Amino acid sequence: MMGRSMWSGSLLALALTTAAALVWITGSAIVLMVSVVTAMLLWFVRVMKRAASTQPSQIVHSTHTPGQDREITISAVDRRTAIRLFGLSALFFGPLRGVPDLLERVVDAPPTPQVPVAQGRAAQVPPARIRQWAMIIDLRSCDGCQSVESPPRCTQACIEGHLAPEPMEWIEVFEDELEGEGSRFLPAPCQHCQNPPCVNVCPVAATFSTPEGLVLIDQDRCIGCRICMAACPYDRRFFNWGTPPVPTDALLAEYDLEAQVPARTGTVMKCDFCPDMVRAGALPYCIQACPNRAIYYGDLEEDVASNGREVVSITRFLAASDAFRLKEELGTQPRVFYVPGHGEAVGREPTHTGRMKTVWPWPRVAPGSRVWNR
Amino acid sequence: MESLTDWQAGLEDTTLGPTRRTSARYYTLVGFLIAVLAWGIYAYYLQVRDGLVVTGMSDRISWGLYITMFVFFIGISHAGTLISAILRVSNATWRTPITRMAEFITVVALSTGALFVIVDLGRPDRLIHVLIYGRWQSPIVWDVTAVATYLAASLIYLYLPMIPDLALFRDRMSSSTSALKRGLYRALSLDWADTQQQKAALHRAIGVMMILIIPIAVSVHTVVSWIFAMTLREAWNSTIFGFFFVAGAIYSGIATLIIVMAILRKAYHLEEYITRKHFQYLGYLLAAMAAVMIYANISEYVTTGFKLEEGGEFLFRQLFVAEFAPYFWFYLIAGLLLPPMFMLIKPLRTVGAIVVAAIFVDLGMWVERYFIVVTGLRAPLLSYEPASYAPTWIEWSITAGGFALFALLITVFVKFFPIMAVWEMTEERKSAGASTSEAPVVAGDRS
Numbered sequence: 001m002m003g004r005s006m007w008s009g010s011l012l013a014l015a016l017t018t019a020a021a022l023v024w025i026t027g028s029a030i031v032l033m034v035s036v037v038t039a040m041l042l043w044f045v046r047v048m049k050r051a052a053s054t055q056p057s058q059i060v061h062s063t064h065t066p067g068q069d070r071e072i073t074i075s076a077v078d079r080r081t082a083i084r085l086f087g088l089s090a091l092f093f094g095p096l097r098g099v100p101d102l103l104e105r106v107v108d109a110p111p112t113p114q115v116p117v118a119q120g121r122a123a124q125v126p127p128a129r130i131r132q133w134a135m136i137i138d139l140r141s142c143d144g145c146q147s148v149e150s151p152p153r154c155t156q157a158c159i160e161g162h163l164a165p166e167p168m169e170w171i172e173v174f175e176d177e178l179e180g181e182g183s184r185f186l187p188a189p190c191q192h193c194q195n196p197p198c199v200n201v202c203p204v205a206a207t208f209s210t211p212e213g214l215v216l217i218d219q220d221r222c223i224g225c226r227i228c229m230a231a232c233p234y235d236r237r238f239f240n241w242g243t244p245p246v247p248t249d250a251l252l253a254e255y256d257l258e259a260q261v262p263a264r265t266g267t268v269m270k271c272d273f274c275p276d277m278v279r280a281g282a283l284p285y286c287i288q289a290c291p292n293r294a295i296y297y298g299d300l301e302e303d304v305a306s307n308g309r310e311v312v313s314i315t316r317f318l319a320a321s322d323a324f325r326l327k328e329e330l331g332t333q334p335r336v337f338y339v340p341g342h343g344e345a346v347g348r349e350p351t352h353t354g355r356m357k358t359v360w361p362w363p364r365v366a367p368g369s370r371v372w373n374r
Numbered sequence: 375m376e377s378l379t380d381w382q383a384g385l386e387d388t389t390l391g392p393t394r395r396t397s398a399r400y401y402t403l404v405g406f407l408i409a410v411l412a413w414g415i416y417a418y419y420l421q422v423r424d425g426l427v428v429t430g431m432s433d434r435i436s437w438g439l440y441i442t443m444f445v446f447f448i449g450i451s452h453a454g455t456l457i458s459a460i461l462r463v464s465n466a467t468w469r470t471p472i473t474r475m476a477e478f479i480t481v482v483a484l485s486t487g488a489l490f491v492i493v494d495l496g497r498p499d500r501l502i503h504v505l506i507y508g509r510w511q512s513p514i515v516w517d518v519t520a521v522a523t524y525l526a527a528s529l530i531y532l533y534l535p536m537i538p539d540l541a542l543f544r545d546r547m548s549s550s551t552s553a554l555k556r557g558l559y560r561a562l563s564l565d566w567a568d569t570q571q572q573k574a575a576l577h578r579a580i581g582v583m584m585i586l587i588i589p590i591a592v593s594v595h596t597v598v599s600w601i602f603a604m605t606l607r608e609a610w611n612s613t614i615f616g617f618f619f620v621a622g623a624i625y626s627g628i629a630t631l632i633i634v635m636a637i638l639r640k641a642y643h644l645e646e647y648i649t650r651k652h653f654q655y656l657g658y659l660l661a662a663m664a665a666v667m668i669y670a671n672i673s674e675y676v677t678t679g680f681k682l683e684e685g686g687e688f689l690f691r692q693l694f695v696a697e698f699a700p701y702f703w704f705y706l707i708a709g710l711l712l713p714p715m716f717m718l719i720k721p722l723r724t725v726g727a728i729v730v731a732a733i734f735v736d737l738g739m740w741v742e743r744y745f746i747v748v749t750g751l752r753a754p755l756l757s758y759e760p761a762s763y764a765p766t767w768i769e770w771s772i773t774a775g776g777f778a779l780f781a782l783l784i785t786v787f788v789k790f791f792p793i794m795a796v797w798e799m800t801e802e803r804k805s806a807g808a809s810t811s812e813a814p815v816v817a818g819d820r821s
Contacts, residue, residue: 041530044579045564048537051572052565176757188756197606203514204507223503224426224496226436227514233606235755239436239496242427265425266496326756330606372427374434374761 140341141294144185144355157289165244182350184342190271191334198228414775434761440494447487453627454480539792541566609750629735709738
């Protein structure tokens with residue numbers, strides 16, 4: 001059994017490598033073709049200029065002796081000219097200039113800009129050990145904040161912590177209909193896929209995977225083409241359609257990729273799993289704010305997670321609770337796990353439906369901004 | 375039979391005509407197109423100033439009219455490749471008088487289509503990032519390279535066969551012609567002196583380009599379709615998407631060529647050269663492509679509709695009976711089924727009827743591009759109500775500006791460049807004459 005799975009694994013790796021190489025070669029070939037086409041034109045211009053000095057033809061409709069043709073070709077493009085022409089065609093290799101960088105980015109995970117310097121408690125982690133962040137959401141304890149009569153506190157805290165523009169709900173609480181009767185609440189942050197469709201399609205590597213398994217966005221690089229939004233199967237990406245309606249304070253902050261503050265017009269944003277918070281030793285905003293402690297955050301590598309009140313072993317917790325991931329069949333390998341339930345642990349009846357709407361509490365928003373529809 | 379010299383003189387006069395006389399109607403048309411374009415540019419200015427919030431797009435339907443226009447125009451650009459490359463390869467000589475127009479449509483449509491990607495960007499100021507940070511793994515970068523290659527190749531493919539005609543223009547300019555125009559023709563005609571060697575080189579270059587451009591053209595609309603097919607969206611999850619898009623591209627390309635041909639023929643009295651036969655042949659091609667498209671649609675919708683998986687039901691409902699049903703049925707009936715009917719019924723095989731059929735094809739294909747983009751995004755991914763999308767006046771203005779730009783470029787082109795391949799038509803007529811009279815035709819002096 002073991003041998004067989006290894007065999008199919010290496011076959012898959014081989015197939016994927018071949019596919020990647022093919023894509024690479026095709027892309028390069030297209031650029032090469034532009035250059036060749038251009039070089040041909042330049043050659044042609046030269047042939048034409050030369051041939052103009054020969055005698056005009058007497059008979060228009062005639063066949064040409066092949067020898068004549070060859071003569072022109074040879075005389076028209078001597079070696080020096082050919083070298084010069086190909087030198088010119090190199091102008092079209094612009095996109096290839098970054099090839100070494102690109103290769104690096106393909107082979108390794110993309111580098112995280114502003115690589116964190118280990119400090120304080122984080123410094124005690126041996127350097128070889130890389131955190132693998134994950135989230136577990138226990139739906140048995142989620143009642144959509146019905147019991148506290150509030151809009152979902154996780155969403156609310158996320159908005160206030162990240163100064164997220166209206167109407168972005170990076171962690172959004174959906175109400176699913178249950179089979180039979182009633183509903184359940186399902187808080188959905190970015191799923192931080194390990195095979196992220198959004199990262200795969202981004203033309204400029206503005207969205208990338210970190211070694212810690214996070215999917216982040218560099219809003220200073222994003223060109224706003226929105227193909228990542230088309231690619232995300234979880235509807236977890238948000239676009240700054242206009243000047244983002246953020247509190248005026250946010251505009252004073254220096255741009256920070258990990259906090260995504262301040263929001264940038266014409267770029268994509270989403271849940272970032274709060275890497276800056278966890279580095280400082282705190283849990284993400286959503287977890288801190290959950291009144292029922294339904295959300296756990298932790299490290300798969302060390303196999304621990306916490307909801308702020310208790311610490312659990314991730315493997316044991318997941319095995320004991322029949323956990324699932326969203327749209328697992330797509331092969332995206334999310335880092336968010338769900339424990340099935342409908343708030344029964346906090347006394348919610350499935351038939352008790354509806355939740356309060358999220359509010360954006362900013363007294364004053366950035367000048368010139370306007371709220372758009374979700 | 376009219377003597378060859380007279381025939382050639384007539385052809386040259388007709389082709390030179392537009393550059394010599396400019397009617398008041400022409401200025402009116404150009405003025406109108408510039409006004410529409412200016413309005414579109416103003417709308418785009420507002421969009422750049424305020425952001426894409428001025429459009430009807432939202433997070434859940436994040437592409438709309440602009441991407442529709444991109445797909446549509448890149449599709450239209452396949453007119454040139456089909457008419458001039460594929461038909462040239464197959465030695466169909468009837469295409470000669472219309473190749474120039476077809477090739478020009480290709481270049482103009484590509485430029486217009488590519489512009490709409492930029493219009494759709496949230497950060498057009500960062501366009502250069504695609505070159506600096508471009509990753510070959512992204513379908514967008516495939517598109518950028520494919521479209522750039524196709525544009526480069528079609529510009530050359532437009533230019534090469536035009537050289538002898540540019541030389542003709544250079545030689546026939548009157549003394550009142552501006553120095554700018556003279557310089558333009560002199561530079562572009564590359565000292566063309568009609569020598570044997572030049573002809574040999576030209577034929578060889580055209581021969582290489584016509585082969586090269588076919589795979590490029592096919593690759594272009596294939597990767598355009600992959601922008602959609604490479605995502606995890608039910609509606610776009612189709613292995614025939616590349617083929618489907620290429621077939622649709624050729625289909626709408628032929629239709630656009632028919633429309634442009636009809637307009638130029640009327641405006642510049644080209645009836646002698648562009649005859650009913652040309653419209654009929656293109657009409658047959660249109661009917662053949664309609665059959666291919668109908669087949670592709672059956673293949674696409676029957677295979678998914680028969681199984682009707684969970685997500686498929688929503689897609690089918692919105693397309694066949696609900697929100698998008700009017701678009702879908704318009705496309706199916708007016709865009710795919712109706713146009714070939716014109717070709718089946720003999721009394722309808724007139725120029726006017728074929729043009730009407732072509733207009734239906736273009737309308738239908740535009741609508742198809744629209745509902746493919748929007749319905750694919752509209753299907754909910756989690757439990758939320760499906761979003762709605764209604765383009766705003768800004769989007770419509772920019773879209774109108776795009777159509778105006780397309781028309782304007784063609785209108786201006788005919789004022790400066792030969793709209794028919796005079797030398798090729800002459801050569802073909804000569805060889806036809808030679809084969810009937812069995813005597814060598816001596817062309818000697820053209821004066």
